Amino acid sequence: MSTLRRNPLRALGGARQTPGFGDAGRVVPASGITSLLTGITSAVMAFLAVFALALSLSSGQLAQRWSATLSQSATLRISAPPSEIGAQTAAVLEILRTTPGITSTRVLDQDEQRALLEPWFGPDLPIESLALPRLIEIIESAGGFDAVGLRLRLASEAPGAVLDDHTRWRRPLVQAAASLRALAWFSVALIGVMMAAMITLAAGFSLAANAPVIRVLRLVGARDAFIARAFTRRFAIRALIGAALGTGLGMLAFAILPVAGESGFLTGLGFHGAGWLTPLAIPVLAALIAWAATRTAAMRVLRRES
Amino acid sequence: MIRLANVAHDYGGRALLTGIDLHIAPGAFHFLTGPSGAGKSTLLKLCYGELRPVQGEIELFGQSLRGMSRDALADMRRRIGVIHQDCQFLDHLTLAENVALPFVATGRPVPQTDLRELLAWVGLAGQAESLPPTLSGGERQRAALARAVIMSPEVVLADEPTGNVDAEMSQRLLSLLVELNRMGTAVMIATHDLALIRNAKAQVSARVLRIQDRTLQSAGADL
Secondary structure (H helix, E strand, O other), X not given: OHHHHHOHHHHHHXXXXXXXXXOHHHOOOOOHHHHHHHHHHHHHHHHHHHHHHHHHHHHHHHHHHHHHHHHOEEEEEEOOOHHHHHHHHHHHHHHHHOOOOEEEEEEOOHXXXXXXHHHHHOOOOOHHHOOOXXXXXXXXXXXXXXXXXXXXXXXXXXXXXXXXXXXXXXXXXXXHHHHHHHHHHHHHHHHHHHHHHHHHHHHHHHHHHOHHXXXXXXXXXXXXXXXXXXXXXXXXXXXXXXXXXXXXXXXXXXXXXXXXXXXXXXXXXXXXXXXXXXXXXXXXXXXXXXXXXXXXXXXHHHHHXX | OEEEEEXXXXXXXXXXXXXXXXXXXXXXXXXXXXXXXXXXXXXXXXXXXXXXXXXXXXXXXXXXXXXXXXXXXXXXXXXXXXXOOOOOOOOOOOHHHHHOHHHHHOOOOOOHHHHHHHHHHOOOHHHOOOOHHHOXXXXXXXXXXXXXXXXXXXXXXXXXXXXXXXXXXXXXXXXXXXXXXXXXXXXXXXXOOHHHHHHHHHHOOOEEEEEEOOEEEEOOOOO
């Protein structure tokens, strides 16, 4: 008899019950293909989400790095007639000394200026005979200084001094990195939407295939929430398992990804330190998305039924 | 307990029932008869709220069906046991699990002793672990009866419970329903099996209602 084959314990005791008797999770029969496809979809989406997440974290770090390295220093240029330049330099240095947020200042000497100009004018430039502006390098403290205030003071006391705090150069780079990060987050969101759509379709199929089960459950007094739960639990668990696998594979891919070069954009791509914890949120989110999508689909079907 | 007042129902504009007045009182025993397609099943479905009337008022245990929420209606099903014509089991669960389904579906622990006693009462103790598709028609009908009464409902509605079983088995089912009625449960059986009705009248004071020309009539005298 087939029932004997299903549960060998019955052959011994006769009155023994099926394991999991009365378990509300068993009221909906398992369907192989739907659960497999839900699992695979979740795994693939999670794998892609790991990459999008890595890109967003890395571009965020890149933006931070760029803005940090460039904002730690500033340059001051003094253009003045040769007779006044000495006095103005002294005045500027005095102003800088009394400006809070500046760690050190250094006047570039002629050799350094020559080295800066060499790529354009060659090594034999008679730099002494040119009325070159004087350059002062400013190293900021971590807190930075008040560039606007400094400019005002300079304008009144050393009209030939021009402050360049590198914001001009930094802004487009930081903006590029920020938009890259926004794009990556948008991709993560899109993956979430796509997963919700796929699970809604799978849940719709499952609900349609189990219409007789739903009818029986209504007949014996099950509330909508109970019926929906029988489906949401199943889809959430499948999505959780699938997404956990996909996330694991994605993280593994980053762990063994060859590092390209010492510096540059690709070096930063991946997870660092505590960043490795962020992809762990993907399976949890996937389960939540699956739960919400299935519940919405189930409630819609149930309400339409009567 | 269940009261229908001037109820009408139709399917897509084709009138099936009109001006139905019905009251199922506690402890009553009703037969509902009439030709096939007369609307017996429809009337039963109206009585347990699966269908909503096009016209008229239905009251379940003092509450109007109109405006009753889906949850309230679901809760009402615990007080109304229904035996469907085609039983409607979950084929992947064992017989015992199917009979215990009203408890599982309402999130309550299954009273194992009651379940065993109930299965013994309908003579299915040996088949508790069988899957519904492996059961005979009579066994399925008795299992449906067990599932309908496991929550101790106040009324049992049965739609052609003896439709697919032989005379001996329908006798057995009837005596189970009569026994239930003696314990205080109201019973309404939709059937076109006149022999069943005659047998029942010997055991219990049953009222016979007939659906004719879309209305409900008393048909006690001619049987």
